[in-house]
Amino acid sequence: ELKVEQNPLFLSMQEGKNYTIYCNYSTTSDRLYWYRQDPGKSLESLFVLLSNGAVKQEGRLMASLDTKARLSTLHITAAVHDLSATYFCAVDILGDDKIIFGKGTRLHILP
Amino acid sequence: GAVVSQHPSRVICKSGTSVKIECRSLDFQATTMFWYRQFPKQSLMLMATSNEGSKATYEQGVEKDKFLINHASLTLSTLTVTSAHPEDSSFYICSARYNRAPKLFFGSGTQLSVL
Numbered sequence: 255e256l257k258v259e260q261n262p263l264f265l266s267m268q269e270g271k272n273y274t275i276y277c278n279y280s281t282t283s284d285r286l287y288w289y290r291q292d293p294g295k296s297l298e299s300l301f302v303l304l305s306n307g308a309v310k311q312e313g314r315l316m317a318s319l320d321t322k323a324r325l326s327t328l329h330i331t332a333a334v335h336d337l338s339a340t341y342f343c344a345v346d347i348l349g350d351d352k353i354i355f356g357k358g359t360r361l362h363i364l365p
Numbered sequence: 366g367a368v369v370s371q372h373p374s375r376v377i378c379k380s381g382t383s384v385k386i387e388c389r390s391l392d393f394q395a396t397t398m399f400w401y402r403q404f405p406k407q408s409l410m411l412m413a414t415s416n417e418g419s420k421a422t423y424e425q426g427v428e429k430d431k432f433l434i435n436h437a438s439l440t441l442s443t444l445t446v447t448s449a450h451p452e453d454s455s456f457y458i459c460s461a462r463y464n465r466a467p468k469l470f471f472g473s474g475t476q477l478s479v480l
Contacts, residue, residue, distance in 0.1 A: 344409075356408065
């Protein structure tokens, strides 16, 4: 059974600080996604990571993928209050047409 | 960019009634659609995967007779919650993609409240 584990599940941090969210998965995958969700809203796509060693950056967010370790990270640099949201990683299962989500990380950035 | 339109955005119904949720891809062919359910402050749980013209594949524990999924065309998939009960109250989100393209497009979600 595929497992997608995110940690931490909840993160409260001060503005200006750096932090990393981790996403581990238990099966072979050739692509991993990161999404943001605001309360009561649907998902906003942040990053699509397609290969081992892929690194993508957008503003204060940077995502990376290590397919050998089955690990992806979402790094937040100098956090600002507007980044408060829930962040999900999702794994696209190789050889199977399904996409499984981690439990999400609720990020709360204190002004 | 590609858009997936999901309707209704919010529905309140009485226990025992059926509710249909529509998900349309507006500018691309959605060969695969995924239906997710999300309870408050929880993750998205995959309910089923549907491919155009074929029967949906349901995840373990999801009742196929209760959650009817139809994907009759490349632009439309529907989820019908039959004989809804309060425990079916949830946020339902559809997503779509073309073949196995590495890009998912999400609908805006439907908040279902069953009284």
